[in-house]
Amino acid sequence: MTLAWVRRQLDVGERIVGVDALHGGVTAEMRRLTIRTRDGGTRRLVLRSFVDPFYLTYAEDSLNREADALTQLAGTGVTAPGLIAADPIAEHCEYPSLLMTHLPGRTVLADAGLEDRVHQLARQLVAVHALRPAVRPPEYTALTTADTVVPPQCADAAVWAAAIDVIRKPGPAYEGRFLHRDFQPGNVLFDVASAGTAGSRITGVVDWASVSWGPVDLDVAHCAAILAVLHGPAWGLWFSGAYEEAGGVLAAARSERLYWLVRDALACSEEVRQLARAWREVGRRDLTAGVVVGRLDAYVTVLMDALS
Structure with missing residues (x-):
């Protein structure tokens, strides 16, 4: 059913000649489709399908958000895939799906060349936040609550209790901006030739399935948390500074910065093992569950020491 739907989106005379699974994601299955064009050349598309029963609950909202975002991003200074078609409620496909153009490049999770890439990530995120869409995406939703946090067994209970208390309070006031909401190294492509240098x-x-309207601090906090568990706590702390160096403006008060940084770090506690498994699939064999959980614990501790 899904392939038949994809074929209906192709130009006359085109056909699918290859299908490759893309690894490294958590919520959806991704496939790269190679299309033979009428003149004998090839082009590539990407198919996203929500298959896992848990994430199927969010499929309609996620695919609608992504379709809207890709439409609005066309022609802006932020390079994103082009929307081909979407079937958010699986009216035509076996599973809720979205078809988009394929971008060159690849994700890079290696430590080599990291400092340069972090600066680029910061500049790119500032560009995302500068967008003013004609139609605002939905307001952000928190990814965790004080009651769903999963403290590591080896963690300092007092530190994590204090961190959880931070997010029990109402969130600080903020000026809303266009958020990617899952901006991190796994969702940014670099040119293949020099990606590690x-x-x-x-x-x-x-x-762009989680695109939202909310505080820029939240997008920065998310990328910082992922950098911390991928490469070490210091990189998480460094990202906020890189964002400001790139022209981004974060909350002025330390307590407000702490709220957003801790909120997203604690949200990672619920999915950090899934992330580690996905990263090992794409080559980071060193990122065992124990390593990433330990880094997350260290990052939360550093945040509480530095900003509380």
Whole structure:
């Protein structure tokens, strides 16, 4: 059913000649489709399908958000896939799906060349937040609550209790901006030739299924938390500074910054093992569950020491 739907989106004379699974994601299955064109050349598309029963609950909302975002991003300074078609309620496909153009480049999770890439990530996120869409996406939703946090067994109970108390309070007031809401190294593509070295360049930003309206601090906090568990707590702390160096403006008060940074770090506690498994699938064999949980614990501790 899904392939038949995809074929209906192709130009006359085109056909699918290859299907490759893309790894590294958590919520949906991703496939790269190779299309033979009428003149004998090829082009590529990407198919996102929500298959896992847990994430099927969010499929309609996620695919509608992504379709809207890709439509509004066309022609802006932020490079994103082009929307081909979407079937958010599986009216035509076996599972809720979205078809989009394929961008060049690849994700890079290696430590080599990281400092240069972090600066590029910061500049790219500032560009995302500068967008003023004709239609605002839905207001952000928190990814965790004080009652759903999963403290590591080895963690300092007092530190985590204090961190959880931070997010029990109402969130600070903020000026809303366009948020990617899952901006992190796994959703940013770099040119293949120099991706692991200084001088690499971003070729696009993908996975707009969580696009939202909210505080820029939240997007920064999310990327910081992922950098912390991927590469070490210091990189998480450094990202906020890189964002400001790139022209971004964060909350002025330390307590407000702490709220957003801790909120997203604690949200990672609920999915950090899934992230570690996905990262190992794409080559980071060193990122065992124990390593990433330990880094998350250290990052929460550092945040509480530095900002509370």
